Amino acid sequence: MALAEAGARGRLLRWPRVLLFGDSITEYSFQENGWGAYLADRLVRKCDVVNRGISGYNTRWAKLILPRLITESTSAESIIAITIFFGANDSALKDLNPKQHVPLEEYAANLKSMIQFLKSVDITEDRIILITPPPLQESAWEKACLAKGDKLNRCNATTGQYAQACVQVAKDCGTDVLDLWTLMQKNQDFSSYLSDGLHLSPKGNSFLAAQLWSRLENKVSALPSLLPYWRDVDHTNPEASLL
Secondary structure (H helix, E strand, O other): OOHHHHHHHOOOOOOOEEEEEEOHHHHHHHOOOOHHHHHHHHHOOOOEEEEEEOOOOOHHHHHHHHHHHOOOOOOHHHEEEEEEEOOOOOOOOOOOOOOOOOOHHHHHHHHHHHHHHHHHOOOOHHHEEEEOOOOOOHHHHHHHHHHOOOOOOOOHHHHHHHHHHHHHHHHHHOOEEEOHHHHHOOOOOHHHHEOOOOOEOHHHHHHHHHHHHHHHHHHHOOOOOOOOOHHHOOOOOHHHHHO
16 A cells, blocks of 8 residues: 555544643753653653753743744644743842843743633643742852852742742642642752752652652543554554554
């Protein structure tokens, strides 16, 4: 059978998608032992996990990008879940990092704006998971800053205010939320979750993956495995099994 004929006979295969939208902590999540790679492995043959992490970005910039990533006509229907994971850059101290800093009230408003956009393209609240920034280990991050010739430009208490705002937005808007800032600090030595005081270590990636999977699993549990198991394909008439 010609490929064109097979394509005409069979339905277009459309993989559902889980979209990861965030900053560098999302961008790096497909690295070895990353939390995004973990999700992709768990969901292979069921859906695509799409990484739209953009290092250094904040919610002020993210809300401008989101409508360029998702449109009602082309992609919203296939999205079964989306994570929105910003705050690590928004919470940078204004005096020392004005380019990335976003005021707390604007940060919350930007998150709400992104949720409202998603709802406008029929991605409902139950498919949205907000993730707070992780805690900041200040001494380790200060070393990273000094190595670049900068001063310490973030503090954990301020990051915590942004995490609390993120949790409140989720409550106000009816979305799920993963309060990473609080959960990680239940371990007295949360620095082991961080590679440089800000970004996630292998242990931090594993922690986030497990926490996120517990919230994501019910959203994807009903997804079938796409295409039959190879032993179930009729090798004498594969078209009957595959088209």
